[in-house]
Amino acid sequence: MRLTLAATFVAIAGMASANPEFWEREWPNTDFTATTITDWTEIMSGGPPKDGIPALSDPSFLAVGDESTLQDREPVITVEIEGETPRAYPIRYLIWHEIINDVVGDTPVAVTFCPLCNSGITFDRRTEAGVLDFGVTGKLRMSDMVMYDRQTESWWQQAVGIAIVGELTGTTLQTLPSWMESWAQFSARNPDGLVMARPDARRAYGENPYVQYDSSFRPFLFSGEMPPHDIPALARVVRVGDRAWPMTRVAEAGELREAGVVLTWEAGQASALDSARIAAGRDVGTVRVRDDAGADLAHDVLFAFAFHAFWPEGEWMLGQ
Incomplete structure (x- = not known):
């Protein structure tokens, strides 16, 4: 359904998106004079508007032994930071929210998943401009999610972790080691670990909106x-x-x-x-x-x- 809506929106937008002025009306707080984009036809709407795919912040967690919803083969993104309890972020939540802003010990992280690229990357949210909080623009570039930070509303390419539009253009996020594995693999290795709890949102968690x-x-x-x-x-x-x-x-x-x-x-x-x-x-x-x-x-x-x-x-x- 999301793919159909996106295709309809793109057809309506047409060639207007080739001009950054088309996006300035929707993003008045973004500095479009600072950018690495040379061909604006690369920026396309994925369908949902700004925050139409709602990123999450400060999620709740369960002990591994208290989780009863996940199936053994379901994928999770695992974040293991030395000295901290390992955490699992289920793809059943990320596929609907795409970004989770969290803090693991002293490390502010953004756990991200772009379904259209299958790209699951965890970033350190600390930059020279301060700690950033990320949301979903609803835009795609080469089919990859374009994120934005809520502090400056600069746009970021998820696949590479680099700001491509706005005040922070050229800034690179540090990528942290993380990986996708099954819930069974995570829980067997980390019986005392933590797993993200079901968000308080109305989504068909456990279902895949991108069938086949x-x-x-x-x-x-x-x-x-x-x-x-x-x-x-x-x-x-x-x-x-x-x-x-x-x-x-x-x-x-x-x-x-x-x-x-x-x-x-x-x-x-x-x-x-x-x-x-x-x-x-x-x-x-x-x-x-x-x-x-x-x-x-x-x-x-x-x-x-x-x-x-x-x-x-x-x-x-x-x-x-």
């Missing part, structure tokens, strides 16, 4: 180049810096050690973007990414088209 999206031939609202090497546009890849490993290669090997990175794969995690019920999605497995010393590395598991769009000169780790 990750089986599509082309991404939504994307007109850029398709990935090279005959890699399907919506195939998952594991991105570490400007390198990408096809998920299929990691799964087949079970473990890969390349370029100072150790990637391991384990079955048991459902795709959030497959069946109508997230828990029933096909098994896409869990990837962990560490360095040679065993420390977790910041990374992302996103669709191949998004990697190629934002890292066009990136290195494809094909093992050939």
